[in-house]
Amino acid sequence: MDNTDGDDPREHPIPLAPRLGHRHDGNVSEIVSKRSSRNAKLAKIPLGIAGRAAVGFGRKLAGGDKTEINAELNQKAAEQLFAVLGELKGGAMKFGQALSVMEAAVPEEFGEHYREALTKLQAAAPPMPAAAVHRQLDQQLGTGWRQRFKHFDDNPTASASIGQVHKAEWTDGRIVAVKVQYPGADEALRSDLKTLNRMASMISALIPGADVKPILAEISERTEEELDYRIEGGHQRQFAKAFAEHPRFVVPKVVASAPKVIVTEWLDNATPVSKIIERGIEDPAGTLELRNRTAGLMGEFHFSSPAIAGLLHADPHPGNFMVLEDGRLAVIDYGACAPLPNGFPSILGQLVALEVEDRYDELVELLHANGWVIPGKTVSRKEIQDYLRPFTDPIKTETFHFTRKWMQRVAGKATDISNTDMMKTARSLQLPAEHVMIFRVLGGSVGICAQLDAEIPFMKLMQDWVPGYAEYRTAS
Structure with a gap:
């Protein structure tokens, strides 16, 4: 059961429905939860780099332009990094988002290619199919979850590392943001972080200027907290209360929260x-x-x-x-x-x-x-x-x-x-x-x-x- 602080009489707890068996519909956009599948995808990063480096070395021996070949290799490495991290979501994408903050530290000879790839990870990811969203809402809000909304848009407005956001209208008429955690995100997050920690040295070499090991350690430390949206709801309520009526800052109020769903007020005209x-x-x-x-x-x-x-x-x-x-x-x-x-x-x-x-x-x-x-x-x-x-x-x-x-x-x-x-x-x-x-x-x-x-x-x-x-x- 969600905890509310009582400051907003319009804030509603979400009763939890019985946990249903996790199922996948086979859509490639749905988060990959099997550890072996995720590890295989992550392994593509170093294998791909090694393969391209070998080809590039051969082209240089054959008299190819060194600068041009290096630029091409960097661009392909960046594209692959985004493709793999973005596709997997979970810990892989969360790690990519953390790296994106530090893209300004990447040397200019790498920056042109990595900047675009890393900044895409700040807000982009393949969306979860509507059927998977509905199943997650059934589990978290109960099978009558639609009665809580006047309208719910099945098309997500944003996708992130462990969840995606949908725009909806709450029963009292407020426009709200509904963040739904990807099914299997918990297993995927833990699996990714173990694999990425083993690859830390290689990734550090791939992206000069990024301090990879401390980033991974910090993400790992906070994993369990971030997987429970009730904890996020508590943090956001505390911020919203403290910054209420602040002349320079806005913290959207929490409408309701459950372990894998959180509903907050929508922000209009926000850049x-x-x-x-x-x-x-x-x-x-x-x-x-x-x-x-x-x-x-x-x-x-x-x-x-x-x-x-x-x-x-x-x-x-x-x-x-x-x-x-x-x-x-x-x-x-x-x-x-x-x-x-x-x-x-x-x-x-x-x-x-x-x-x-x-x-x-x-x-x-x-x-x-x-x-x-x-x-x-x-x-x-x-x-x-x-x-x-x-x-x-x-x-x-x-x-x-x-x-x-x-x-x-x-x-x-x-x-x-x-x-x-x-x-x-x-x-x-x-x-x-x-x-x-x-x-x-x-x-x-x-x-x-x-x-x-x-x-x-x-x-x-x-x-x-x-x-x-x-x-x-x-x-x-």
Whole structure:
């Protein structure tokens, strides 16, 4: 039974019908749930790359143009990556969506081909057939589910990693979004993540600049939460209550939820941030104000939500953020959230303050004392100073212009195994578990800002919403 908080008298619990046997109708668009079938499809990625590389090598030996051949191989690899991840949905597509946020870090020689393939994964996937949708609604809402709607559109408006969205009209006349989880998504998600973890090193080589292993680890950590839409409904209710009547943000209210179905208010005339990114590439000068304002709103939402809602929205990809006609930013998809009931940990603000003022002796001491240095390892003032230098540009000025070029430079330095000093320091450091999701979300948000090619008041957001910063600056 769904839990409701009682704040909205129009919100309805969904009684669960008895679980029915899972069946497939043979349609190729329906999610592939057999582990062997999914593994075989995922195995096509490295096998295809190896085969094409061999053919390409032969063409080069025969005198073919090296640059042209490499570009063709990259394009085919990108097309295959999208085709396989998008077709499988589940953990494969969720992983692809996480990678898409960081496409700005991919070097330019790869970017042209991977950018299109990865950004497609933000909102595109083959739809689930209507018969499968109806069976899932029968199981979750009961066989009389149609009585809850005045109208239900069988054609999905959006498809994502573990579910797709349908537009409908609720019994009280409200237009709603009905997210239905793919049958077999739970098994597929778990199977994909095991397989992808085994392929992590190969995929890292395929997409330079993408930090694959931490992304997979974080997705795996949150798997069970995201599979239960009742948890998502609880997160979204908490956000909606906290941001009710906010002048700059909109969180759609939850109408009802069940383990594999969630019904929320519909958003009219909403432009996804992914579309604003596309428009920015086509018309940089004409979209500058819109891109800066959008990036600023996204930054404010991520920085402020722990203090306002006690939660951090932890699925930062452009398809989950939309700009309404009145300029407000709407945020959807609350399956992955990090509980931060006391706001951001104050150590984050302290670390930034110490870095800004070059107080590295204190910074090193703070890292050692709070588990950021692996037990038995040591790091010096100079090592930390050199290690952090590539990442600290945004905190050196009041505003910062995030660009793909900057992201590529930072990612290149962070993954440069030839820099033995940096690699030595990196092997001495660890990110405490309680901070992993925070850094992934902020990194994803920065990645979107770079895709938007936007300038935002990064340090003002830090000062306004991250505790510890002002106190340590004052102490100096």
